[in-house]
Amino acid sequence: MNVFLAGLGLILAAGIGAALVRGTRARAGDAVYQILLIIGCITAGAAAGRVLALGAPLSLTIHGAMPGGDWVLGIDSLSAVFLLAILGVGAACAVFGTHDLAAERARGRRATWFTQLSFATLLAAIALVVAARTVVVFLGAWEVMAISSYVLIVAHHEEENVRRSGLIYLVATHTATLALFAMFATWDAAASSWSFDALAAAAPSLGPGATIAVLLLALVGFGFKAGFVPLHFWLPPAHAAAPSHVSALMSGIVIKTGIYGLLRVLLLLGGAPAWWGWLVLGLGVSSGVLGVLWALAQHDIKRLLAYHSVENIGIILMGIGVGALGVSYHAPVIAMLGFAGGLLHTVNHALFKSLLFLGSGAVYRATGTRNMEELGGLARRMPLTWLGFVIGAAAIIGVPPFNGFVSEWLVYQGLFSAGQTSEVSRLAILGIPALALISGLALACFTKVAGVVFLGTARTAHASDAIEIPRGNYLPALALAAACVTLGAMPALGIGLVSATVRELAGVGNVGLPAPVISGASMISLVALSTLALSTLLWLTRRALGRRWTARREPTWACAYDAPTPRMQYTSSSFAAPLLSIFGPLSGVRVERSTTAMRTHASDAVLDGVALPLWRRVHRAALRLRGLQQGRLHLYLLYVMAALLVLLGYLAFGSRP
């Protein structure tokens, strides 16, 4: 445990180092920052890895006159899985971000050290969230995480859009914290102290009403952070506004703390009733389908990726929902399949989503625009970025031999096994077509992104003048890509990583994962390897056939029209149009037609339809109170007098026994 804390200390020291060594010595500061941060992540990660390897949880109690009683920290297998993802992705994002910030500094931005300091704080806070074992430490770390995220989101606060996104984020995150306060307060009323152990001990004595309240409040509080529909509305604007390496960490990791929270509550409560499982499964389905549908409608590459986070949180929730149903219907195999799928998808999504965000960051840095309609043909100009992006895209659409496939395969199996039971839980099998629709739409969407941004020819000068970012900068992203391929080609690795936690969540003690999963994992390796081997073989055959002739180079066939321009290419809007028109108003696309042009806008049904109108109404109501605040002293004295009189009247007449 001390090793873990030392690691966190090093991460914080990295941020402070960057803050101290700045200005003209900023390059040295960058070096200090990267080295300390990487060593810190490795140190803390080693502690988490040890927990998983030995199966022995760590714990540390700090006694003393701390607020909220003793402070308890601990790492069990659930924390360890999240820690490995947090620290690995965090280090990759930090290294990528340092290069990004150095480029910004070269363009004259000063306070890059502040971004680095906040980033290190954020990383340490997330690690502390999953290691906290008392309410006070948990909520404290949660708030530090929320605030440092806000600071990072508004890093480019000179843009009005960014400030607005930051504000929406801040409101959403504090609503979430409020729900968490309420949840812990309800729960703690039955417990002897603020520690998680005491909460777990109090769980059986919670009344039915209190249990329902705790489960619903957890869903709201952690749900805002995880960002499932309809609590997602803050997520796309915030993730689009933040610097790319911050978006990568937020989408890959920060929203996963919501998933961590839900799983932790499940562990402490020792399972949830069936209605909660159905609710989570339903939220997962709606979040998955709507998330990917809204992603299709986007023009901004980072907003699009952010909506895909909503979609993937949906897939994760489907897994967790199936797992919870398995527990409540006493079907351990279903529970294990569901939780394994949900948890592994959490790890996988952390890897490929941060990879994709780093790719979009490289594109933004090279072109200065995030609008896909202005890009095109970047594969030639940015070959490494393209390689990383296309691997990430194949991973997120869930095709072998990439990692996204493995976790979706597990969720499918969970849904299917639920369908085999004789109880009402067999209705969960109807989630199968939903998941199939989600992955089908995701394939369409990523064909669109990868094709429109990287393939074809440049649509504007932004894209045609793009210069690949220096090779060293892109190494972190390539490391993430390698992890995606490794976990996809060797599913046993990923499944082994989560198996201890899955057993704990399913409440099955020392029983191993179901045998079909173990054998299936090795068969997926076989499928992956034979796909690779067969492709190589065919590629060599093709080369041998082609050797007799040299390939001729001609312009693309355009029905004999010989002056095609880049503007004639299919655009991202036209690519998505058939799918969006099928789903009609659900897709949230507004179309503006004039005699010469047609524009489509993507609007968010929840943000533009519910949250902002509600906000405006609250605002108007608050404005009506403004008349009370005139800033004149005699008025305030009058108020005080009036209040006193009312109180006196109450004492005189109201409180008569």
Added chain:
Amino acid sequence: MTDSQSGVSFTALAVLLIAAPIIPGVASRTKAILTGRQGSPVWQLYADLWKLAQRGTVLSTRTTWIFQLAPVVLLATTIVAAALVPLDGRVSIVRFAGDAVAFAGVLGLGRFALSLAALDTGSSLEGMGASREVTFASLAEPGLFVAFATLGVIAHDFSLSAMLGDAAGRVGASGGAGPSLVMVALSVFALSLAECSRVPVDDPSTHLELTMVHEVMVLDHSGPDLAMILYAGALKLGLFSAILMNVLVAASGQGKWSFGGAAIAALVASFVGMGVSIGVVESIVARLRQPKVPLYLAGGSALALFGLILVLR
């Protein structure tokens, strides 16, 4: 799996690899006979593949490596998918719980690669084709999975070998799942027409780029690349005919043949049957207008869904 069974599985795969190109030939021959035309011979696709393999390639100046890699990936993934399907009606070469997901997954990888290759050319026509292809595929996918889920519930196992092998037939006949199986068969046939780009969703014989779906995606491919794409298309037709045949056999309530030669004969018969059915459909049905295609796919999926509800009840 015993050695003789595995021998039959590998033989069945070899038969698929050799005989699948006959399906489009049979389809066009059927069409020719029904419409009273001379028509091309049944082995036309073999001749085309042979010719294309000899030819050189023309590459668009705009394209990158993905354009050349895509046909290779498409063919490789189709062959891997074939290894997951019990072509002999009993067991597949590679089988595991949930291999149906892998089947859809590898086909998805091939489609992803080919759609990217289409966008790589920067041609508006090919972009349009890719857009339509992924649109229709993403709507066909849920239906296909419902069909798999129904078969899986009947067979009590989520692997293709159980769904399409013995188990479904045995349990289906005794458990009264016959109506479900018929619905699944109809649904699989409807969806396979979409998956394999045939009428009423797509028309491989159209000559106008604007009306094409699959064909327009591969406009710029030539020589061995085009041969690989055409061959992969024929293999996919063969895969779906094998799946359909097994569902129909299960629905008929007959037990499976125990003799390897009969399994191979049934596979070849399914190719001919698929070709003839496609030919008949293309002779009597016009292609749907594009906006109607989603309705057609939803209808096909709904059939499978009814089947699923019947067995869940």
